[in-house]
Amino acid sequence: MALLPVAEALERLLEGAAALPSESVPLADAAGRVLAEPVAALRTQPPFNASAMDGYAVRYTDVVSMPARLSVIGMAPAGRGFTGSVGKGEAVRIFTGAPLPEGADTVVIQENVRDLGGGSIEVIEPTAQARNVRRRGLDFGEGDVLLHKGRDLDPAALSLAASANHPSLNVVRQPFVAIIATGDELLPPGSALGPDQIISSNAYGVAAVAQSVGARALDLGIAADRKDAIAALVKKAVKAGADVIVTLGGASVGDHDLIHDVLTGEGMQLDFWKIAMRPGKPLMFGRLGDIRCVGLPGNPVASLVCSQLFLKPLLARLGGRPYRQDIRTAWLGSAMHANDIRQDYVRAVVREDAGALVATPFGIQDSSMLRMLADANGLIVREPYAPAAEAGAECSVLMLR
Template identity: 45%
Template sequence: MSLLPVDDALRAILSHVSPVSTETVPLADAVGRVLAAPIVARHDQPPFDASAMDGYAMRAEDVADGTWLELIGTSQAGAGFTGALGPGQAVRIFTGAPVPDGADTVIMQEEAVREGERVRFTAPARLGHSVRPRGNDFAVGQVLLAAGTRLTPMQIAVAAAANADRLAVARRPRVALVATGDELVLPGSSLGPDQIVASNSFGLGAMLAPYAEAIADHGIIADDAGLLHDRLAAALDAEPDVLITTGGASVGEHDLVQDVLTTLGVKLDFWRINMRPGKPLMFGTRGKTLVFGLPGNPVSAMVTALVFIKPALRAFLGHGEPAHWRLPLAAPTPLNTARRHFMRARLIHSETGPMAEPISQTDSGHTSSLAAAGLLIVQPEHDPGQAAGALVEALPIDAF
């Protein structure tokens, strides 16, 4: 059976992702969520011409060296001056306060000399200076945040400024995790002579948590067909949006997961990908559940999740796929094979800007080198290797 190209596999996966489902949440609970509908301004911001500093509001044409203006009142935030300003007059004004009718300029208090109820200025007036015009930030009808935007604190702030107290966001998928293997024990266990500490579910759970409503960890299942059948049946019967198994995705004598999943009604689309690390990736569906069978080797599991599962979850949320970076190499890359290589690399900052520094380690069980990486260099099939300084495609590991 030939290996499926990476791009074909990703297209197949995305074709099974359900359309975005929407829910409404309070603004305070919306950070990290993805907008399902745009936020459109329903008022001008600021809603009036406002002062950008503490000082005095006047007509610029009235300001001249040695000329005194009559002070007729005060405008402060929340309590603007109610009258209109005429020739030869000024109003004491504070930051954020409405600029009175008739005034067109604000001069800061440090450039003013006040005596009783009159004021003169030690600097010339600049027409319109220190006045924030109505709608300067945003105006009625302006799209402030598009659908598909992930809400960071800065986006939450502009949504609040737009007077939005509840937001329509994408419903997050429910994810289930299963680790398989006789050799696996949980972190904190005393290790026997043939045992390995299980890391996949912990790494995957941390990676996928920002996208998920909930992550159900179904623990470790031994390589026993009957036990696998019962435990995987229970995981599938909970109808998660995504079920992820690690281990047993190949076709060795002890790789039982594929057979058990098909017995449970999972329709397999493919199970071998033309990539490294991570060739034995399995994908299928049962009902609305997307089923991923990832390799047991931890680097392979994490890399295949980055390349395939994160895009699927972004599609669930209606969040656009971020463009890969183009960075110069800090060191040369070696000749590649016929499989697309997602090469571990560090992001370094040189005098000329950011660069990708390849990590030579390629072992699919070498977790410390993946922990040291900030990028995956996407090395094309049959790439002859690139010299230092060449621009390469890079996938940032921790990007949303």
């Protein structure tokens, strides 16, 4: 099977992927979710002419000339408006958010008023007409569309929906990812290792990638290198309602790489297997009914790089989120050798220097070396057959953080 170019592999993986069906969730649980439909206001805000400051509600005609002496006829705290009417020479003590009493059209802030005692005040500074009054509907009116389909529900959007009197919202269902690690050599973190064993680390990074675009992740654990053990976890993922099944390791061509056989045996239609990229050549993709199956390489760096390039865009699209890789132009901090048939993603440290980005690749790029990936904040992208490049040459960088 010929190696598939990265761009074609991504196009095939995303083909037919669209936002999942919607569900209604309480507003308290909607943070970070994506709206499945527009949100219109169920009320007008503010619902009445309201005071924007603590002070006195007056008629503007009574405070045109300074000083102006007025009689205080009542009080209007927030939530308990004054029920009477303000007449000539009268004022009502008012607080922020309270309805403006009938007859009043202006609020004089308390700092510009002197209390004369006996229910009288003197306004000592002029105030413009309608000053310190929030007009009814200033923020929005009933029926106004406030939030559009596809909006990420950030703090401001959530507060706006609450203010518009929505106790719940229709949002895109979160993609659900089931993760299956494979390998007799793997044990979970905290284990006492035997001489031939290593720690299973990939699932944690892949789950974090999924969660970074709003997906839910279920780690189903480690399957031994037996078809029945792997098949049992695949069945468990299907039963759990996974939208995407991610397998870790076992997607190559060795005697113990059983993922392909198990998934096709369960009914998966293979789309592609083997990508012209480094790291990540043994990436596999297929469909098991409506479930998308992504077989990631076992090498930790390859697994995470493939998650960034393929899993992240897929889950974003299923979750109704726009997504684009952060690719920037930079200058090489050191020379690089000519490339071969595969597209390279080279771990690098990217720094700003005199207003330009300089990307310096690590000298060793072994796909098992996680520490180097943790230290990297970018991947230099080198096209197939890219010629050797000297330090200072232009390059493309996929930013990781």
